[in-house]
Amino acid sequence: MIAALALGRWGHVAGADAWFALAIAGWLGWGAWGAAQDAIEQLMDQEWPIEKRERFLAVAARHPALKGIHDLRTRTSGNRDFVQFHVWVDGSMTVTDAHHVMDEIEDSLAREFPDTEILIHPDPEGHVDDDMLGASDLLAESPALLAQGAPKS
Numbered sequence: 001m002i003a004a005l006a007l008g009r010w011g012h013v014a015g016a017d018a019w020f021a022l023a024i025a026g027w028l029g030w031g032a033w034g035a036a037q038d039a040i041e042q043l044m045d046q047e048w049p050i051e052k053r054e055r056f057l058a059v060a061a062r063h064p065a066l067k068g069i070h071d072l073r074t075r076t077s078g079n080r081d082f083v084q085f086h087v088w089v090d091g092s093m094t095v096t097d098a099h100h101v102m103d104e105i106e107d108s109l110a111r112e113f114p115d116t117e118i119l120i121h122p123d124p125e126g127h128v129d130d131d132m133l134g135a136s137d138l139l140a141e142s143p144a145l146l147a148q149g150a151p152k153s
Contacts, residue, residue, distance in 0.1 A: 048074035048081070056083065059112045065089055065101045067125045083109075084119035091124030098122045 048056070053074055060069060067088040074083045087105070089098055102120045109118055 042078050045075040045077045048076065048083075056109065056113065059109055060085075060087075060105055062108060063101065063105050065093075066105065070123075070128075071121075081113065081116040082119075083113075083116060084121070086121045086123050088125040088127070089122050091127075 053072065056074070057069060057072070060066065067090065070086050070088070072083070072085040074081070076082075087102070089101055093101070099122075102122055106118050106120060110116070
């Protein structure tokens, strides 16, 4: 502002202080907009990028008892990651055996995705809820996994 006043007084530039004030207001507004965008991104849940979801599926697919994954839902909220999904396992498995498989899958995912809250729902192989969206096998549709030689359904 002092430079603008000096330009007006000694440089005979009319309205220099007003132009400087507008420039400073614009600069402050631009900074506030950027800070607001960062805050909004932290406050709003966002789905994981496709590359991260593909990597997650690849880690889960390593377990030999896993027959497929469907209904995958991912989100980041602030600095926390959340994921939930359904897996198809052998329908003749006992609840105890299925639970053991879920623990193994969750442990391997937790090593690769620390601080991620993981919720796995086991389904007997081929079971599809009539009202569920996204009941197709994501392992069979993943381009990254197919490129790695994953079996096609």
